Amino acid sequence: MNVLVIIPCYNEAENICRVVERLKSVCPDVDYLVVNDCSTDHxxxxxxxxxxxxxxxxxNLGIGGGVQSGYLYAVANNYDITVQIDGDGQHDPHYLHDVIRPIAEGKLDMCIGSRFIKKEGFQTSFMRRVGIRFLSGLIHLLTGEKILDVTSGYRACGREMTEWFAQHYAQDYPEPEAIVSAICNGYRVGEVPVVMEERQAGVSSIRAFKSIYYMIKVSLALVIHRLGATQKGK
Amino acid sequence: MSPLFQTLLLVGDIIFLLLIFVLVKRNRLSVRFSLPWLGLSVGLLILAIWPEVAKILRGILQVEVVSNMVFIILFCFVLLVLLILCAVVSDYNDRIKRLTQTNAILEHRVRQLEQQNMQNKTNK
Incomplete structure (x- = not known):
């Protein structure tokens, strides 16, 4: 099975080399694609x-538009599995095969690497955990599926899921929306435990003043997604 | 309505109509987007020529003052136009996103072909 790892990159000049080199040394058997989202640094x-x-x-399209370019590339180049990892070095490629496995075995269509199953490694700040728990509860309420780490950008998708995301993917803060749209369209979504690290350098894209907008926008998008779709079985 | 106000309304409306035509003629405004504005200026023209129409409408809608009714109708019109414009912007946003993505994939392909070309040349 050929696997493509998509690494969205926006102003990650300090991290990107380390991320790619680490991926190449740990998983030499997979292809990778860095999506430079019109970075203003070098x-x-x-x-x-x-x-x-x-x-x-x-x-600059934002993380969603960037990752979606990767999905379009994967469809055009006939990849069986696509994995998305962050360009800031939070995601350890040692877990790549754990995330891919449920897809390769045909058990899931989308598999999320979750830091909250075993609660090991970097667990993010208290306020963010509250936000993530709220979104997780909302997704549970809307779809009936229990997903813990709804904002994790460490996720693998099978071929059909990739084709779906190449056509339908939210432009900003897409992770929770992607889960709801996948479940509502009959895809199987699940999680495996991974250990995440703190970002190695630079700043996160979600800062304090943006977080209120983030919560309102994402919650609204989730509810609208659910209203607009009848949950299909697969 | 005083004759002076009626004349001002007529002149203003004709200038508005002319402005729309000039913009469309110079390709600064598409025919599609000029339609609601043309509709509005025709509506205002009718009111300027026959102010009785406004009074009849006021009677039907049971609004006390004519000017209030005109303001409400205009406000609703502007709101509707703004909403439609937001929808149009969203659609364009999506198209620009698609174009950007396709462009990036093509640029990647060109870069790959250029590299292959270079390698072939050095091998020869």
Missing amino acids: SAAILSKNGYNYLDLPL
Whole structure:
């Protein structure tokens, strides 16, 4: 099975080399694609200089639009499984095969690497955990599925799921929305435990002043998604 | 309505109509988006020529003052136009996203082909 790892990258000049080199040394059997989302630092130059496989978006689309470009690339190049990992080094490639396994065995269509199952490693700040728990509860209420780490960007998708996401993917803060739209359209979504690390350098895209907008926007999007879709069995 | 106000309304409305036509003619406004504005200016023209129409409408809608009714109708019109514009912007946002993604994938392909080309040349 050929696997593509999508690494969205926005102003990750300090991290991106480490992330790609670590992935290449731990999982030499998988292909990777860095999606440079029109970074304003010298990320593009680093990617080009090191001869990495990358897409260079001419406009900044946000994480959702960037990851979706990766899904489009995966569909165009006929990959069986796509895995998304963050460009900031939080996601350890040692868990890559754990995340892929349920997809390869045909048990799930989307598998999320969750830091809250075993509660090991970096658990993020208290306020974020409250937010994540709220969204997790909301998703449980809307779909009946219990997903703990709804904002985790460490996730693997099978071929059909990838084709679906290549056509339908939210543009900003897409992770929780992707879960609801996948479940509502009859795809099987589950989690496996992973250990995450704190971001190695740079700043996260979600800062304090944005968090209220984030919660309102995501909650509204989840409810609208659910209202607009009748849950299909598969 | 005083004759002066009626004349001002007529002149203003004709200028508004002309402005719409000029914008469409110069390709600054598409025919599609000019339609609601043309509709509005025709409506205002009718009111300017026959102010009785406003009074009849007021009677039907049972609004006390004519000006209040006109304001409410105009406000609803503007709200509707704004909502439609937001929908249009969302649609364009989606199209720009698609275009950007396709462009990036094509650029990647071009880069790959250029590299292959270079390798072939050095091998020869």
